Amino acid sequence: MPVAGLVIAVLTASVVGLWPDGAEAAVATPVASVSAPAPEPSRALTPFEQVSSQVDAQKLALLKGDEAGWLAPIDKKLQPRYRTIFKNLRALDLTSADMGIDGELTEKGATxxxxxxxxxxxxxxxxxxxRLDPTGGAPKIIHKITWTSRGGSWVITRMADSGVSNYLQPAPWENTALTVAAGERVIVAGPKSQAANVKRVLPLAEKAAAVADRYAAQLNNPRAKYRIYLADNKMWKSWYAGAAPPWSVAYHLQLNNTGSDIVVKASKVMPEGNRYITEVIQHELGHSVTLDGNHNRDAEKDQWLTEGVAEYIGYQPGKPQNGYSGDALRFVRSRGRAVxxxxxxxxxEKSDDLAVTRLYATGHFAVACMAEKYGEPKMLNFVQxxxxxxxxxxxxxxxxxxxPFAAVDKACVSWIKQKL
Known part of the structure; x- marks a missing residue:
């Protein structure tokens, strides 16, 4: 594939019995009567404590599947957006969540x-x-929330961009009602425009997941479940701040160290037929099993290997010389860029199409060479x-x-020439 992928506060409320002013509580003991300490005067909760308690109640409602509880503090005009978030997260198999107020609140009049x-x-x-930092810990979205005092309660009347730099926003599920189809190993989701494609992709993705799972087992990196989002052209530019570079038709995005999402540009992939769709998805799942949970902060340095092993997994059980990668390298060679x-x-960002083609195809051949010459287990060990x-x-x-790698490099360049 020329451009198949890219690596690219619970405020605890406890009930306490308070004695009337001036009264004493007699406690029976074997030796004497003891006076209870004077009770602390009750006080009203501060606005911060009130909305913190409200945030905690929302989190619990979300986890329990209590839509009414989730929507309870939301103004009617804002409820459709909050309902979308609730329904999407529940359909996407949410199993853990937390909410908190990050920093201080600004009070102005009744808001x-x-x-x-x-x-x-x-x-x-x-x-x-x-955690406060959205780049560490669990994946996180952040919004600027406005509460308005109404009848003794704080009602959420506005949700806006937080102004915090966060590569995980906007997430596909926070603004758009999704059509979701769940299989044994894969969840596929997309906006209403992709409803038919969601159903079409699920069985293809399940087949691709079976291949990816084999490599995950060899790499001792099992994935709980894969999520694939089908983006229309508008969502492609919006989700995750349009994270994909211009040459990609799909990408894999790590959610910190808690798994990943795969986003596919439907207009580029869906018209190409089931075989191509499967290869694209299998490629991206290859990224999941080779990159998720990694401790390497400089994986882009070896992009030829990142994309090469994903192409190798994505094209299984085929050989690179028998498919697109072979044709691609022959074309690259004819343009004076032999391997x-x-x-x-x-x-x-300035790489031309020929450079993109050369990297993906060369990487595919390189990984296949190492697998053939030294055995697939050793190749995967090297990749890991x-x-x-x-x-x-x-x-x-x-x-x-x-x-040394120089010897492996030389041997594989010769191997590639033989295969071409």
Whole structure:
């Protein structure tokens, strides 16, 4: 595939018996009567305490599937948006969530304004504790919320952008009512415009997941469940701030260290037929099993390997020389860019189509070469060390293959020429 993917506060309320002023509580003991300490005077909850308690109640309602409780503090005009969030999250197999007020509240007249965060995890994934930083811990969305005092209660009357830089927003489920189809291993979702495609993709994605699961087992990196979003052209530009570069037709996005989402551009993928759809999805699931939960903060340095192993998994059980990658490298060679190293430089926003094609196809051949020459288990071990653990490729090559990477590189360049 030329552009198949991208790596790219619970305020606890306790009931206490308070004695009337001046009264004493007699406590029977074996030796004496003891006076109870004077009770603390009761006080009204502060506005912060009131809305904090409200936020906690909403979180519990969300987790219990209590839509009425979730909507209880929401103004009628805002309820459709909150209902969308509730229904989407429940349909997407939400299993853990937390909510909190991030920072101070601003009080102006009868209104309060502050940032509220919602952390979430799906399908039983271990969910870290709530954190202020959206780039660590559980995935998180943040909104600027306005409460208005009405009849002694605080009603949520506005939800706006928080102004906080967060690569996980807008999430596909926070603004758009989704059509969701769930299988044994995959959940597929999309806006109303993609309802028919959601049903079409689910069985194809289940088939692709069976392949990805085999590699996840070999890499000791099992995935709880895969989520695939089908984006129409508008959503493609909006979801996750339009995270994809111009050459991609789908991408895999890690949700911190709690799994990932896959987003597919429906207009580019769906017309191409079931085989291509399956390959694109299988490629992105390949990213999930090789990248999710990694400790490497510089995986883009070895993009040829990142995309190469995803292409290798995505094209299974086919061979690169028998498909698109073979045709692609022959075309690249005819344009004066013959393969001289398997470690092709990573792409940039300025990379042309030929550079994109060369990286994906060369990476595919490179991974296939290492699998054939040294065995698939060793190839996957090399991939895991470099991409998952951040080991330099030469050190990983010495450890896995028993020879420097330069020797592996030279052998695979020769192998590729033979296959072409």
């Amino acid at each position: 309060l304004t502050g940032k509220v965060g919602l952390t979430y995890c799906f399908s039983g994934v271990a969910c870290p504790a709530y 001289k190293t398997i470690a092709v430089p990573s792409l940039t 060390m470099v991409l998952h653990s951040g080991v330099e490729r030469d050190a990983a090559s010495q450890a896995v293959y028993g020879k």
